[in-house]
Amino acid sequence: MDLTYTPEEEEFRARLRAWLAGVLPALPPKPSPDDWPARRAYDLGWQRRLYDAGYAGLHWPVDAGGRGATPTQHLIYLEETEKAGAPYVGANFVGLLHAGPTIASEGSAEQRARWLPPVLRGEEVWCQGFSEPGAGSDLAALRTRAWRDGDDYVVSGSKIWTSHAEVADWCELLVRTDPGARKHRGITWLAMPMDAPGITVRPLRTLAGSTEFAEVFLDEVRVPVANRVGAENDGWRVTMVTLSYERGTAFVGEVVACRRVLAEVAREARKNGRWDDVVLRRRLGRLNAEFRALWRLTQWNVSEAQGTGGVPGVGGSVFKLGYSHARQELFDAAAEVLGPEALDLGREWTLDRLSSLSYTIAAGTSQIQRNIVAERILGLPRGR
Amino acid sequence: MDFRLTDDQRALRQGIRNLLEGRFGRQALRAAVDRADGKGGTHGRSGTDGRSGTHGKGGTGGKRPVGARVLDRELWRELGAAGFFALRLPEADGGVGQGLPEAVLAFEEAGRVLLPGPLIATHLAAGAVAGAATGEVVVTSPDGSLVEWLDEADIVRGDVSGAEPLASVDPLTPLHRLPASAAPRTGSGALRDPWAAGGPGGRPMPDGPGGHPEPDAPGGLASPSCGDTLLTSLLTAAEQLGSAARTCGTAVQHARTREQFGQPIGAFQAVQHLCADMLVRVEVARVAVYAAAVTADPADIAAARLLADEAAVRGARDCLQVYGGMGFTWESDVHLHLKRAWTRTHRAGGATRSEEALADDLVAGSA
Ligand SMILES: Cc1cc2nc3c(=O)[nH]c(=O)nc-3n(C[C@H](O)[C@H](O)[C@H](O)COP(=O)(O)OP(=O)(O)OC[C@H]3O[C@@H](n4cnc5c(N)ncnc54)[C@H](O)[C@@H]3O)c2cc1C
Numbered sequence: 001m002d003l004t005y006t007p008e009e010e011e012f013r014a015r016l017r018a019w020l021a022g023v024l025p026a027l028p029p030k031p032s033p034d035d036w037p038a039r040r041a042y043d044l045g046w047q048r049r050l051y052d053a054g055y056a057g058l059h060w061p062v063d064a065g066g067r068g069a070t071p072t073q074h075l076i077y078l079e080e081t082e083k084a085g086a087p088y089v090g091a092n093f094v095g096l097l098h099a100g101p102t103i104a105s106e107g108s109a110e111q112r113a114r115w116l117p118p119v120l121r122g123e124e125v126w127c128q129g130f131s132e133p134g135a136g137s138d139l140a141a142l143r144t145r146a147w148r149d150g151d152d153y154v155v156s157g158s159k160i161w162t163s164h165a166e167v168a169d170w171c172e173l174l175v176r177t178d179p180g181a182r183k184h185r186g187i188t189w190l191a192m193p194m195d196a197p198g199i200t201v202r203p204l205r206t207l208a209g210s211t212e213f214a215e216v217f218l219d220e221v222r223v224p225v226a227n228r229v230g231a232e233n234d235g236w237r238v239t240m241v242t243l244s245y246e247r248g249t250a251f252v253g254e255v256v257a258c259r260r261v262l263a264e265v266a267r268e269a270r271k272n273g274r275w276d277d278v279v280l281r282r283r284l285g286r287l288n289a290e291f292r293a294l295w296r297l298t299q300w301n302v303s304e305a306q307g308t309g310g311v312p313g314v315g316g317s318v319f320k321l322g323y324s325h326a327r328q329e330l331f332d333a334a335a336e337v338l339g340p341e342a343l344d345l346g347r348e349w350t351l352d353r354l355s356s357l358s359y360t361i362a363a364g365t366s367q368i369q370r371n372i373v374a375e376r377i378l379g380l381p382r383g384r
Numbered sequence: 385m386d387f388r389l390t391d392d393q394r395a396l397r398q399g400i401r402n403l404l405e406g407r408f409g410r411q412a413l414r415a416a417v418d419r420a421d422g423k424g425g426t427h428g429r430s431g432t433d434g435r436s437g438t439h440g441k442g443g444t445g446g447k448r449p450v451g452a453r454v455l456d457r458e459l460w461r462e463l464g465a466a467g468f469f470a471l472r473l474p475e476a477d478g479g480v481g482q483g484l485p486e487a488v489l490a491f492e493e494a495g496r497v498l499l500p501g502p503l504i505a506t507h508l509a510a511g512a513v514a515g516a517a518t519g520e521v522v523v524t525s526p527d528g529s530l531v532e533w534l535d536e537a538d539i540v541r542g543d544v545s546g547a548e549p550l551a552s553v554d555p556l557t558p559l560h561r562l563p564a565s566a567a568p569r570t571g572s573g574a575l576r577d578p579w580a581a582g583g584p585g586g587r588p589m590p591d592g593p594g595g596h597p598e599p600d601a602p603g604g605l606a607s608p609s610c611g612d613t614l615l616t617s618l619l620t621a622a623e624q625l626g627s628a629a630r631t632c633g634t635a636v637q638h639a640r641t642r643e644q645f646g647q648p649i650g651a652f653q654a655v656q657h658l659c660a661d662m663l664v665r666v667e668v669a670r671v672a673v674y675a676a677a678v679t680a681d682p683a684d685i686a687a688a689r690l691l692a693d694e695a696a697v698r699g700a701r702d703c704l705q706v707y708g709g710m711g712f713t714w715e716s717d718v719h720l721h722l723k724r725a726w727t728r729t730h731r732a733g734g735a736t737r738s739e740e741a742l743a744d745d746l747v748a749g750s751a
Contacts, residue, residue: 001393001485002386003678009385072385266746275747282736285743289672289687296387296671303387321664367653373663374656378636381651 003299005076013076019053020084027087033210040125040167043090047122056120057096064104065116071302078253083260088253091164095119095126098245099172103191106238107229115170115191127168129159129192129216130239136161137368139174140183140236144218146175146190152222153177153190155198158215161362165201165214168194172242173223178233187235189242191227198222208354209345244316246363251323252298258330259291261352265330269337283333290326297322317369318377324359324366331356387674389489396486400493403466407459408497410717416500417720420454420555454556455501455522455536464519468494468503469510477511484615488622488677495626495696498717498724500556502533504619504731505541508612512599513539527616527731531560541600554723614685617732621673621689624696624728628669631696631703631721632662639706649706658702662695669695683745686738693735696725 005013028045031038050056059074060066069077089096100119103111118124135142144157155175162171171192178186194201198221203211230238266284269275301315331353335342344350360366374380389397463469471487473479480486487507494503502524506516515521516539524537526544534540534547535558547560636659639650649655669691676684700722704711711718729735 001389001674001678003675005385075385263746266743270747281743282739284746285739285741286690288683288742288746289690289738290668292675292684292687293668293672293691296675297668299385299387299675300671303385306386307388315667318664318667321660322668367657370657370660371653373660374650378656378659378663380636380639380656380659381648383651383653383656 005072009072009076012073013080016055016077016080017084019055020080020086023049023053024084024086030087036167036211040091043087043092044122044125046087046090047092047096047120051121056122057100057116060100060104060116060120064100064112065120066104071305075252075298075302079256082253082256091125091167092119092122094128094164094168094172095124095170098242099126099128099170099191101245102172102189102238102242103229106189106241110226111191111229118169124169125164125167126170126172127162127165127194129162129165129171129173131161132158133160137365139239140187142174142176142187144173144175145179146177146188146223148225149222151225153188153225153228155190155192155218155221155223158217160215161204161213162201162216163213165194165216166203166211170194171216174235174239177235181233184236186233187239188232189229189235189238190223191229192221192223196221196223206355207357208351243364251320252302254327255291255294255298255323258327259295261334261349262287262291262330265334265337265349268334272337272339274337274339280333280336283336287326287330287333290322290329294319294323294326315377317364317372320363321366321369321373327359328356387671393486393489396482397489397493400466400468400490401496403462404493404497404499407462408456408499412456413498413717413720416454416456417555420558454558455533457522460501460506460522461519464517469507469519470517471507473511473517478517479510483677484618484680485674485677487619488673491619491622492626492629492673495623496630498556498627498720502537503623504616505532505537507619508615509539509541513541526562528733529562529564530730531562532557532727534558534560552727554720554727556720557724557727559727613732614680614682617689617738618673618676618680618685620728620731621669621676621685621692624689624692624725625666625669625673627721627725628662628666628692628695628699631699631718632659632666634718635659635662635699635703635706642708655706658706662699662702665691665695665698683742686741686745689732690735690738690742693725693729697722697729700725 028042031042033039047056054067055077057064057066058069058077059071060068062068096119100116103115107115115124119126129144130139130142132142132144142157144155144159146153146155148154153175155173157175159171159173162168165171171194173190173192175188175190176186177188180186192199198219200217200219202215202217204213204215206212262284266275269280269284274280297319301319304315331349334349335353338347338349341347342350342353364372371383375382467480468490470479471482471490472484473481475481491503491507502522505525506519506521506523508525509521509523510517513521513523516523521538522533522536523539523541524531524533525541526547531540531544531547534544535549544560544562546563548563550559550561552559636650639655639659640648642649650659669688672684672688672691676688700718704718704722707716707718710716
């Protein structure tokens with residue numbers, strides 16, 4: 001049990017800190033949440049700066065264009081960027097955190113050369129076309145069809161809840177290539193260009209009022225066979241790789257942010273007198289315990305990943321269960337501190353409270369995470 | 385940074401697990417419960433010969449609580465010989481020279497098997513009280529308004545005058561209550577002071593995490609110090625963690641084998657989700673306890689304690705639920721875990737104090 005960082009790790013931290021201190025003040029102001037083109041430009045601009053400074057794809061393998069940093073260095077990166085208030089990964093979420101890593105580990109040399117550098121340089125945005133209206137938690141029930149026609153797959157069907165679809169260049173798409181096979185067997189993982197004819201994106205409004213995600217209709221869209229990652233009908237295995245990255249690493253930096261918000265909430269309570277409410281005060285104290293522990297859990301998972309070459313295990317489900325719940329509790333407590341002002345959509349915490357509602361749903365609901373913990377970690381029998 | 389256990393730590397944990405499972409396995413546990421419970425399971429208080437001659441034990445009123453006379457002295461000496469009490473004592477002083485993380489692993493194992501006795505008080509007395517380190521001498525000390533194992537202890541550190549036995553809910557933890565006038569007891573407020581003293585960042589534990597106690601002055605036994613309160617809290621958290629991990633494992637094992645409606649109950653999602661939530665609480669508490677052992681930071685200790693108390697108490701309750709009617713019987717061990725977990729939650733200040741301390745921590749240095 002060693003929580004101290006090595007001199008090399010500390011040096012990495014110091015260099016990163018210095019770089020952030022130099023670059024952040026010169027950053028343009030954040031665009032409005034509804035201005036998608038501006039948000040895309042902002043997020044890609046930040047990615048480009050990271051790339052130029054040598055911080056792009058820190059945790060990606062070197063032969064995929066990454067820096068081959070250790071999981072601990074990646075942790076330091078997430079901690080420091082979050083502490084410094086650097087822009088969040090934003091529209092690059094899918095490309096950097098799960099489509100990219102999936103291609104890096106499952107794609108061919110040509111596929112890696114084609115898709116990975118533009119993600120790292122901040123030139124292309126990816127989205128995730130997994131969910132369908134009839135296939136959410138039961139992802140393997142997906143029905144979007146793809147059949148071979150010469151060198152192309154022809155794809156028809158529809159996807160839903162596709163985050164950032166409006167501004168994406170590529171989509172990691174799951175399709176059914178063998179309708180006769182058992183449900184998990186006939187699935188294939190494709191990289192679909194979002195400007196191909198036959199694609200219609202219809203933005204959906206979230207309960208927070210924004211258009212984070214969309215419905216995507218696919219009408220005989222042609223996707224080259226060369227865009228298939230993994231073998232035909234072997235897409236379920238590739239999907240598991242994608243999901244382990246999505247659940248394993250995606251929320252790490254946010255824990256740091258939550259600890260900062262919690263301290264701000266406490267200070268606000270001191271200012272407006274709510275601190276005198278012992279029930280509320282104790283609730284904030286308890287949240288302090290939870291977020292401290294969630295940070296330790298992150299350090300634990302990262303230490304474990306160091307032993308497995310960086311591939312996150314099912315421990316990500318334990319983390320996601322704890323974290324998604326704690327995050328919702330945090331913003332409920334913030335609302336308690338704000339009082340009537342918690343009804344003001346102009347307050348950042350009000351919007352954060354609304355968006356925190358998605359955490360127990362997106363990337364696999366809490367119920368599904370519990371199924372995973374029960375069956376794959378605890379080894380309980382599968383339900384019928 | 386590598387948060388995982390070192391090979392030495394794994395070996396130490398395994399060694400203690402082997403010792404405890406061999407020497408205090410289920411049969412020994414049940415035998416101890418039977419001895420404590422007395423024939424017929426009546427909860428009346430029997431008289432006592434009123435042991436005397438030990439320091440500071442006046443006024444126990446000649447009654448003895450349920451559960452006395454169950455401490456296995458031979459086991460206590462074996463624990464001493466294995467280094468359980470002298471674990472953190474420097475080698476130069478005849479100790480094992482290990483740190484807090486190792487102590488936490490040892491107490492986690494003690495918690496798993498529900499090892500009875502004033503383990504923490506004796507551990508903290510090693511080096512200060514002759515014979516404590518080797519397990520020749522059993523030491524207890526008052527904590528808040530309670531004293532554990534007063535009648536069985538050879539030495540009491542602190543003032544216990546006016547102590548009255550109470551019928552302890554935990555058959556394996558005899559308790560005395562101290563008169564209200566005796567409060568505030570040792571260590572009250574101790575968790576808060578270090579916060580107030582230090583700024584954000586470095587808030588060392590008052591006595592120093594690796595520090596071992598000064599021998600008690602010849603004329604009298606010193607009360608446990610402020611640092612001891614924090615250590616008691618941390619080691620209690622470790623015991624709670626062990627108990628929580630055990631009840632989670634027990635529940636999972638039962639869910640795999642007990643069948644209803646033609647299938648193991650563990651295939652039912654309602655049961656699966658109870659078990660999954662138990663594991664999440666255990667794992668979150670585990671990292672909090674281990675991290676607190678490494679940093680010895682008072683806020684980390686408070687967090688570890690809060691989460692481990694909850695993991696132990698709720699874990700035992702959920703385990704009881706998974707066991708169904710069998711869980712409600714005296715024969716199942718589930719109630720023993722629950723009762724001990726309840727007892728431990730009263731040590732070194734309860735949840736309120738931890739939560740208040742953690743709340744203070746949020747605004748430390750800013751107001
Ligand atoms: C903000 C946000 C962004 C998203 N972004 C994307 C994206 O970019 N790309 C993408 O592909 N998807 C995305 N999703 C979709 C997300 O992965 C799904 O919403 C999620 O997997 C749940 O599926 P569902 O919405 O169809 O709910 P359902 O599967 O219909 O579930 C409804 C309820 O039933 C419960 N339930 C279902 N099955 C079981 C079971 N076996 N046991 C117990 N309970 C069960 C669920 O837990 C839930 O409470 C996003 C979702 C959100 C909220």
